[in-house]
Amino acid sequence: MSDSPVHPIPSKEQAQRAYEAAQDNPAGSTTRRRDWQSLIDEQIAKLDLDNLPNKGQPLDLSTNPYVDPSEEPAQRLLKNAGFTLPWIDEARQIDADLDAARQKLRSSHVEYLEMRDAQICAGHQWIEGAWEAALRVFRQDVERINKQIRDYNLKAPVASVHKFSVRVDEELARLGVGE
Numbered sequence: 001m002s003d004s005p006v007h008p009i010p011s012k013e014q015a016q017r018a019y020e021a022a023q024d025n026p027a028g029s030t031t032r033r034r035d036w037q038s039l040i041d042e043q044i045a046k047l048d049l050d051n052l053p054n055k056g057q058p059l060d061l062s063t064n065p066y067v068d069p070s071e072e073p074a075q076r077l078l079k080n081a082g083f084t085l086p087w088i089d090e091a092r093q094i095d096a097d098l099d100a101a102r103q104k105l106r107s108s109h110v111e112y113l114e115m116r117d118a119q120i121c122a123g124h125q126w127i128e129g130a131w132e133a134a135l136r137v138f139r140q141d142v143e144r145i146n147k148q149i150r151d152y153n154l155k156a157p158v159a160s161v162h163k164f165s166v167r168v169d170e171e172l173a174r175l176g177v178g179e
Helices: 012-022 036-046 072-080 086-118 125-155 168-174
Strands: none
Touching (some): 125 168
16 A cells, blocks of 8 residues: 555535636636636526527528528519529439439339349340340430539539539449449
8 A cells, every 4th residue: 555645536616616716816806717617507597498489489491591681572482483593493303314314224124134034045135235225325314414414513603512423333333233
């Protein structure tokens, strides 16, 4: 055993008092410096969270904080009438076209596998030819979609909404389709 004296661990209140006593009091003022957490705790204690206005009501998210308040009625009118900005419609069309091309390739692949497995002799050229034609159509669709994406990226107002070009090899791997 060591001969060092055992010091008891101070309580939280004792540590707080020791901290406050160690703080400098400028010009002998009686106010103590307080740490940020105690200030935050005091402000939270002052809040009356049970009597907030519109408590329990859903938030009104219909207003766009980025629209000039003078333009807000016109924006709301257009939105309620179903109008959007042209580049938003183009983005939706690109997504729909890409989904349709993926679905068409997926169904062609399932059909190819079923016909190939149904044949006793796997060397039927018309089955392989149909699959090659489906791949060729998918490549053409992706080429057309990539052109739409390039045009869309030129019209989109900020880079954060730009779309990436579609890569055929990545799409085939993602869909689990081998060439």
